[in-house]
Amino acid sequence: MSGQRVDVKVVMLGKEYVGKTSLVERYVHDRFLVGPYQNTIGAAFVAKVMSVGDRTVTLGIWDTAGSERYEAMSRIYYRGAKAAIVCYDIKAQLFETSSKTGQSVDELFQKVAEDYVSVAAFQVMTEDKGVDLGQKPNPYFYSCCHH
Numbered sequence: 001m002s003g004q005r006v007d008v009k010v011v012m013l014g015k016e017y018v019g020k021t022s023l024v025e026r027y028v029h030d031r032f033l034v035g036p037y038q039n040t041i042g043a044a045f046v047a048k049v050m051s052v053g054d055r056t057v058t059l060g061i062w063d064t065a066g067s068e069r070y071e072a073m074s075r076i077y078y079r080g081a082k083a084a085i086v087c088y089d090i091k092a093q094l095f096e097t098s099s100k101t102g103q104s105v106d107e108l109f110q111k112v113a114e115d116y117v118s119v120a121a122f123q124v125m126t127e128d129k130g131v132d133l134g135q136k137p138n139p140y141f142y143s144c145c146h147h
């Protein structure tokens, strides 16, 4: 086994626009480009050679497109993969819950209710007439936008 070359297929997974290509670009080319990368063919491949102990490991990284229109094609790229890096956007809020201990369960549902109330209040405010930036603030305006 010593000195052996190992090929490892890795797939990047996740919805579109979560930053899969940016992550690969940072790792492979050590750069970051502002704005989305255009992944027009459904997948891109890049190989990166590295050493792990006395082994030479070639990571064959398949960067799949997150768009649903490429979903069937992306599934083809999963085949034979030894690892998957699942990316998601932390703008989505994460709650680590335990149904066994009750950890963060109340907080999760409380946040759902709170978010609904604040979004619904904002919609009521903007739906009919839009937001008039020149209008005098009233108590309702302050209560939903400043807390």
Ligand SMILES: Nc1nc2c(ncn2[C@@H]2O[C@H](COP(=O)(O)OP(=O)(O)OP(=O)(O)O)[C@@H](O)[C@H]2O)c(=O)[nH]1
Pocket: 014, 015, 016, 017, 018, 019, 020, 021, 022, 023, 033, 034, 035, 036, 037, 038, 039, 064, 065, 066, 067
């Ligand atoms: N601030 C910040 N922006 C990021 C980061 N990673 C990606 N982005 C931005 O997020 C957007 C989407 O990044 P992409 O790498 O194109 O996302 P993708 O998952 O490959 O998208 P698809 O190819 O459509 O599936 C771009 O505007 C990036 O500049 C990050 O770590 N921090």
